[in-house]
Amino acid sequence: MKKETIFISGMDCAACALNIERKLKKTEGVLSANVNFATNKATVEFDETKIIFSNLKSVITSLGYGAIEKSNDQASNSIDREKQEREKEISVLKDRVLYSILLTFPVILLALPEMLGSLVTIEYPDSIIRHSEIIQFFLSTLVLFINRDFFTKGFRGLINRAPGMDSLVALGVGTAYVYSVLVSFELIEGSMYFETAALLVTFIVLGKYLEALAKGKTSEAIKRLMGLQPKTAIIYRNGKEVEIPIDQVSVGDIIVVKPGSKIPVDGVIVEGESSIDESSFTGESMPVHKRKNDSVIGATINKTGSFMFKATKVGSETMLAQIIKLVEDAQGSKAPIQRLADQVAGYFVQVVIVLALFSFIYWYFHVGQSFLFSITILVSTLIIACPCAMGLATPTAVMIGTGKGAENGILFKNAESLELLHKVKTIVFDKTGTITKGEAVVTDIFSFGISEQLLLQVAASVENKSEHHLAQAVVKKAKEQGTRIINVSSFKAIPGHGVSATLGKLSVLAGNLALMRQESVKGLSIAVDRMATLESDGKTVILISANSKLIGMIAIADTIKENAKEAILRLNSLGYETIMITGDNERTANAIAKQVGISTVLAHVLPQDKAAEVKKLQSNGRKVAFVGDGINDAPALAQSDVGIAIGSGTDVAIESGSVVLVKNDLRNIFKAIELSKYTLGKIKQNLFWAFFYNSVGIPIAMGLLYPINGFLLNPVVAGAAMAFSSISVVCNSLVMRGWKPKK
Numbered sequence: 001m002k003k004e005t006i007f008i009s010g011m012d013c014a015a016c017a018l019n020i021e022r023k024l025k026k027t028e029g030v031l032s033a034n035v036n037f038a039t040n041k042a043t044v045e046f047d048e049t050k051i052i053f054s055n056l057k058s059v060i061t062s063l064g065y066g067a068i069e070k071s072n073d074q075a076s077n078s079i080d081r082e083k084q085e086r087e088k089e090i091s092v093l094k095d096r097v098l099y100s101i102l103l104t105f106p107v108i109l110l111a112l113p114e115m116l117g118s119l120v121t122i123e124y125p126d127s128i129i130r131h132s133e134i135i136q137f138f139l140s141t142l143v144l145f146i147n148r149d150f151f152t153k154g155f156r157g158l159i160n161r162a163p164g165m166d167s168l169v170a171l172g173v174g175t176a177y178v179y180s181v182l183v184s185f186e187l188i189e190g191s192m193y194f195e196t197a198a199l200l201v202t203f204i205v206l207g208k209y210l211e212a213l214a215k216g217k218t219s220e221a222i223k224r225l226m227g228l229q230p231k232t233a234i235i236y237r238n239g240k241e242v243e244i245p246i247d248q249v250s251v252g253d254i255i256v257v258k259p260g261s262k263i264p265v266d267g268v269i270v271e272g273e274s275s276i277d278e279s280s281f282t283g284e285s286m287p288v289h290k291r292k293n294d295s296v297i298g299a300t301i302n303k304t305g306s307f308m309f310k311a312t313k314v315g316s317e318t319m320l321a322q323i324i325k326l327v328e329d330a331q332g333s334k335a336p337i338q339r340l341a342d343q344v345a346g347y348f349v350q351v352v353i354v355l356a357l358f359s360f361i362y363w364y365f366h367v368g369q370s371f372l373f374s375i376t377i378l379v380s381t382l383i384i385a386c387p388c389a390m391g392l393a394t395p396t397a398v399m400i401g402t403g404k405g406a407e408n409g410i411l412f413k414n415a416e417s418l419e420l421l422h423k424v425k426t427i428v429f430d431k432t433g434t435i436t437k438g439e440a441v442v443t444d445i446f447s448f449g450i451s452e453q454l455l456l457q458v459a460a461s462v463e464n465k466s467e468h469h470l471a472q473a474v475v476k477k478a479k480e481q482g483t484r485i486i487n488v489s490s491f492k493a494i495p496g497h498g499v500s501a502t503l504g505k506l507s508v509l510a511g512n513l514a515l516m517r518q519e520s521v522k523g524l525s526i527a528v529d530r531m532a533t534l535e536s537d538g539k540t541v542i543l544i545s546a547n548s549k550l551i552g553m554i555a556i557a558d559t560i561k562e563n564a565k566e567a568i569l570r571l572n573s574l575g576y577e578t579i580m581i582t583g584d585n586e587r588t589a590n591a592i593a594k595q596v597g598i599s600t601v602l603a604h605v606l607p608q609d610k611a612a613e614v615k616k617l618q619s620n621g622r623k624v625a626f627v628g629d630g631i632n633d634a635p636a637l638a639q640s641d642v643g644i645a646i647g648s649g650t651d652v653a654i655e656s657g658s659v660v661l662v663k664n665d666l667r668n669i670f671k672a673i674e675l676s677k678y679t680l681g682k683i684k685q686n687l688f689w690a691f692f693y694n695s696v697g698i699p700i701a702m703g704l705l706y707p708i709n710g711f712l713l714n715p716v717v718a719g720a721a722m723a724f725s726s727i728s729v730v731c732n733s734l735v736m737r738g739w740k741p742k743k
Contacts, residue, residue, distance in 0.1 A: 006060065006067050009065065010064065012166055015162075015165060015349050020035045020063060027056070030056070042060070053622070055103065063156065097205055099146050107136050107143075111192070111195035135182055136194040138186070139198065163350060163353065167355070168352060169200075171382050172200070179193055180194045181318060193375075200383060207720075211723075232246060233619040234255065235254060241256055256654050257296075264317045265311050267295070268288055268296070269291065270309055270310050273636070276289075278670060279638075292548060296309055299318075327403065337680070337687070344706055348390070363377050376715060384698060384713070390687070392733075393689075396734075397733045398679065400737060401736060405675055409668060410668055413660070414658060419671055419676065422661065422680060426576070426617055427571060427579070428580075429578065429598070430580075430610070431558075431580055431584065432629075436561060436592065437559050437561050439558065439559065442473055448552055455485065457543070459478075459544050460477070460483060461485050461488055464485050466493060474510075474542065498511015504649060521549065521550055534555045538588055542554045558592075559594060567669060570600060578598050578600070579598065580601050581605050583604065583605055583607065614636050622639045626640035627644045628644075628646065646666075657674055682732065685732060689725075697718075697725075
């Protein structure tokens with residue numbers, strides 16, 4: 001299975017996107033397809049053994065649209081290429097608008113005497129009056145020819161039984177034009193509509209131009225992210241500093257960073273120290289002091305000192321490239337609320353064509369109105385109805401919402417998480433690495449029958465092969481005291497309980513009380529009361545036994561993160577149910593929970609069982625968000641309605657959860673919820689106005705008000721209203737660019 005992104009040019013409405021999507025999904029070998037009108041992109045998953053990529057492009061071009069493969073080079077190259085295509089499209093639309101206006105203006109002037117009748121007298125030279133019809137015919141024909149893609153795509157859509165906005169324009173304008181041609185050549189009697197046909201097309205292409213400009217502004221978050229990346233890097237080779245292009249930097253290169261310059265790629269400092277501005281990633285305004293062995297992020301700004309670092313991630317592997325990809329994917333995805341708009345847009349054009357024909361038949365045959373009157377109704381109904389506004393309502397808001405999130409260190413992986421997060425009422429926090437720092441330190445050592453030094457040596461030797469953070473705390477303590485660590489054999493990790501190993505002639509266990517009881521270890525009574533005291537202080541206790549006899553216990557504490565209490569108390573005050581889940585025993589878990597203000601604790605939960613606990617909460621009808629470190633908690637993050645992965649520096653857990661908090665700050669959960677609520681509010685506003693516009697506009701165009709007050713909608717006004725509806729929806733979304741999280 002392969003996944004590719006294709007940039008599509010020439011889409012004019014949501015129906016265009018939907019028709020392309022349907023065609024792709026029906027193609028053999030295509031597993032899934034998602035076409036986004038606002039981003040002009042298609043994301044396609046397909047089986048390479050059944051179809052090749054060039055065939056996918058052919059499917060799109062067969063419908064009359066352009067298809068360009070997304071570059072697999074660095075993100076900057078891909079973005080630049082798409083930017084060039086978008087700018088080219090805007091430039092072409094601009095030229096079409098200019099030429100259309102210049103050609104339409106004289107057509108209107110020539111039509112004014114007939115339009116104004118006896119209200120105003122306009123006198124033209126006899127030579128112009130004699131050739132007025134020919135001039136109008138010639139100029140309006142040029143206008144339609146310049147904008148011929150409306151007709152080629154429109155009629156192609158009708159032939160393929162996939163009509164879109166272009167089909168409505170082609171039918172409406174084409175009807176007005178053909179009728180005018182027949183009148184001008186005296187094949188039928190009536191008034192000419194050349195100025196209406198020319199002006200309609202001019203208004204519509206002007207609307208498309210303004211819409212394209214506005215749509216371009218919705219992707220400025222990506223442009224700003226791309227602007228963060230420096231173009232060159234100074235590397236240290238053979239004792240000299242050499243400046244090279246950023247795309248030539250390789251993993252392992254030693255890079256020199258001077259005061260005030262940007263860090264080119266991700267890496268680890270090998271010499272020097274400095275304060276670094278990471279606000280573009282974390283939203284934190286205060287610079288972070290970095291020294292030897294600390295990680296640095298590409299595209300952040302070095303404030304004071306000079307240093308050298310070793311490149312560890314370059315190109316598409318850097319944190320910046322991953323964030324850009326994450327934001328792009330989110331902007332290209334569809335929110336659940338968009339399904340309604342897509343369903344409506346899918347049948348909208350066909351319904352409008354039927355309504356327009358019905359209106360014509362009703363007024364001409366049933367009521368007995370003139371042919372000119374009935375044609376006006378037909379053209380106005382076709383022109384005023386357009387699914388553009390419905391198609392733009394959701395994706396434009398999602399694009400800006402995800403972009404604002406990225407600016408504030410909140411990465412939404414898809415539109416669904418952006419929409420759902422504000423509906424969550426229960427938030428489950430993993431303890432280690434989420435509420436606590438995950439930097440465990442040994443606080444107490446108690447030995448039974450042997451020296452503390454020997455106990456620490458035995459415990460550290462057994463735990464040395466374990467990757468668990470508690471085990472590493474024991475090993476770190478032994479190294480700090482200069483204790484020799486001995487190699488062990490038959491090492492075995494027992495998930496959720498501890499470890500076992502053979503040390504010389506000793507069969508050693510290190511773990512919790514459940515493990516000791518399970519293995520029938522003797523002498524546990526001496527430790528039970530002391531364990532209770534330590535655990536009530538929020539400490540975790542590791543018991544150590546040798547040959548089934550307890551020889552000691554080590555207490556370990558994990559410090560609570562800064563701002564964790566503030567974040568949780570604020571969520572509590574807003575009515576959210578907060579729950580802590582952990583593999584620790586109840587006493588230790590309750591002690592930690594009490595310190596941060598959490599009243600509900602799920603203790604003794606093994607890693608593989610966390611997802612089941614989340615599912616239990618969901619079975620009671622709750623919308624659940626799970627907050628974890630994004631690696632060990634992956635099943636629970638996936639099970640929850642919204643998985644929130646806590647990121648830290650370059651270790652952002654991008655593969656887990658649907659929301660990633662770049663900065664290790666739980667207060668950003670509230671910001672993410674706030675942004676979700678704000679974005680959905682804008683989406684609902686957009687959809688309301690889009691549906692309201694069509695609900696009111698179409699009946700008026702069909703002549704609903706004519707029997708009441710004699711009002712008949714002019715097709716030109718209908719065209720202007722159609723263009724305005726799309727532009728107003730995009731502009732309403734652009735207001736979101738001013739969003740700032742509450743303090």
